[in-house]
Amino acid sequence: xxxxxxxxxxxxxxxxxxxxxxxxxxxxxxxxxxxxxxxxxxxxxxxxxxxxxxxxxxxxxxxxxxxxxxxxxxxxxxxxxxxxxxxxxxxxxxxxxxxxxxxxxxxxxxxxxxxxxxxxxxxxxxxxxxxxxxxxxxxxxxxxxxxxxxxxxxxxxxxxxxxxxxxxxxxxxxxxxxxxxxxxxxxxxxxxxxxxxxxxxxxxxxxxxxxxxxxxxxxxxxxxxxxxxxxxxxxx
Amino acid sequence: xxxxxxxxxxxxxxxxxxxxxxxxxxxxxxxxxxxxxxxxxxxxxxxxxxxxxxxxxxxxxxxxxxxxxxxxxxxxxxxxxxxxxxxxxxxxxxxxxxxxxxxxxxxxxxxxxxxxxxxxxxxxxxxxxxxxxxxxxxxxxxxxxxxxxxxxxxxxxxxxxxxxxxxxxxxxxxxxxxxxxxxxxxxxxxxxxxxxxxxxxxxxxxxxxxxxxxxxxxxxxxxxxxxxxxxxxxxx
DNA sequence: GAGCGGATGGCAGCTTGCTGCCATTTCACC
DNA sequence: GGTGAAATGGCAGCAAGCTGCCATCCGCTC
Numbered sequence: 001x002x003x004x005x006x007x008x009x010x011x012x013x014x015x016x017x018x019x020x021x022x023x024x025x026x027x028x029x030x031x032x033x034x035x036x037x038x039x040x041x042x043x044x045x046x047x048x049x050x051x052x053x054x055x056x057x058x059x060x061x062x063x064x065x066x067x068x069x070x071x072x073x074x075x076x077x078x079x080x081x082x083x084x085x086x087x088x089x090x091x092x093x094x095x096x097x098x099x100x101x102x103x104x105x106x107x108x109x110x111x112x113x114x115x116x117x118x119x120x121x122x123x124x125x126x127x128x129x130x131x132x133x134x135x136x137x138x139x140x141x142x143x144x145x146x147x148x149x150x151x152x153x154x155x156x157x158x159x160x161x162x163x164x165x166x167x168x169x170x171x172x173x174x175x176x177x178x179x180x181x182x183x184x185x186x187x188x189x190x191x192x193x194x195x196x197x198x199x200x201x202x203x204x205x206x207x208x209x210x211x212x213x214x215x216x217x218x219x220x221x222x223x224x225x226x227x228x229x230x231x232x233x234x235x236x
Numbered sequence: 237x238x239x240x241x242x243x244x245x246x247x248x249x250x251x252x253x254x255x256x257x258x259x260x261x262x263x264x265x266x267x268x269x270x271x272x273x274x275x276x277x278x279x280x281x282x283x284x285x286x287x288x289x290x291x292x293x294x295x296x297x298x299x300x301x302x303x304x305x306x307x308x309x310x311x312x313x314x315x316x317x318x319x320x321x322x323x324x325x326x327x328x329x330x331x332x333x334x335x336x337x338x339x340x341x342x343x344x345x346x347x348x349x350x351x352x353x354x355x356x357x358x359x360x361x362x363x364x365x366x367x368x369x370x371x372x373x374x375x376x377x378x379x380x381x382x383x384x385x386x387x388x389x390x391x392x393x394x395x396x397x398x399x400x401x402x403x404x405x406x407x408x409x410x411x412x413x414x415x416x417x418x419x420x421x422x423x424x425x426x427x428x429x430x431x432x433x434x435x436x437x438x439x440x441x442x443x444x445x446x447x448x449x450x451x452x453x454x455x456x457x458x459x460x461x462x463x464x465x466x467x468x469x470x471x472x
Numbered sequence: 473g474a475g476c477g478g479a480t481g482g483c484a485g486c487t488t489g490c491t492g493c494c495a496t497t498t499c500a501c502c
Numbered sequence: 503g504g505t506g507a508a509a510t511g512g513c514a515g516c517a518a519g520c521t522g523c524c525a526t527c528c529g530c531t532c
Contacts, residue, residue: 006244008365100374115367125367129244131351132361132368138336139375173449175442177518188481193520206411208519212448213409213457221449414489424511429490444489 009126026054033065033105093147245362262290269301269341329383
């Protein structure tokens, strides 16, 4: 890599990434952090073990930070690998909101940004300008802080209501009485209440207030619905 | 600016920003977007009017996007200026979560990142590498999407419960009955219910579920409390 | 068609939530 | 101390929420 920090280096394909950025990735001493949608990004084919081993040799106490989207847990094999990573000492977090940018950060002095796949080739840009690296780190940190630890994520994997449950959520979010909601949905009051009870169990809530907290926290209610409230607080 | 897109350009101070990046900012044809904590960043002293006028001349229909943190509304003068900006056609949004990076985006081909103030001088880095610009744009878009339109933000300025109200929120979040909560707070049931009713009015909610949604949405409940639920859904 | 399991709906009984009313207490001000 | 406004607490009456029980219906399988 050139000595000019303000010149970004564009790498084409995984092979070039390994060859030219491999040493950079292996040389991390204080910080190694990556963000990826799934395990395919930053797979570093053919060189991964080497780079990881080298990094461990140089910085034995360094704990890598790995930020993934829920897609990384889409299949059991990927999930097993993530658990393994965490078991080996990496800090693994799941970011519920979509990751806007797949990134690697090294020691606060370099960032690697993954571009999209075009004609089967993916480009990666190595950036070392201090302000740009600082900016990318700030954005990474924001995502990291809002992410959930892998273990906690797996333990509290968001419950997913079925179609019926989602309809009930809509009625609850609208602030209707059970009777009005049941009429709206074309079911009896008893049935509606059964569904509310099932939803409460699903959300692990003891009260409707608590259920509302949980539903919003888990993003189970469309943004418009949760924003619809009366015109505002009265001035008291 | 050099013809080499992969060379980032570091500008020292506002004056250099105006002189060397001014033409870039004035030349925006399809996109002009900025993110700032408050109105001081990107003030472009002495040249603002000119740059804005030039941009209007070249791209009469271009609507600038301006993303600010709630700090931008901290005083009435700033608020007035923001309203004026919006009245003149800019899209102004308020991002409730802290802005990790103050940025300007021009036409999807350039980004300007603001560094911190050091020894009274602030540096700005102009970036044109396509992948980096793309990455910064993605991050900007994420923040933009989660931000609230200025008018909506002002209309729905988050209500702030007083100390009593926050205590009531804690009890509600814990899922207690009113009787148990009142006992806990050392007030009568009637008084507790009065406070719950006041909180519901403040939140503009018709039901406790709706109040829970709103409270969580507005970030009025500490993260630990809202995360505390029973061990999980039973497997049915 | 018969049988079975699950879902639905009506009803009853109970608990919890909501609010008006009134007496009393508290607090701030003169 | 006196006064007035606001807050508190007890009570009653009512609405809303919760769940068990049982009869009936529905969908699926043989």
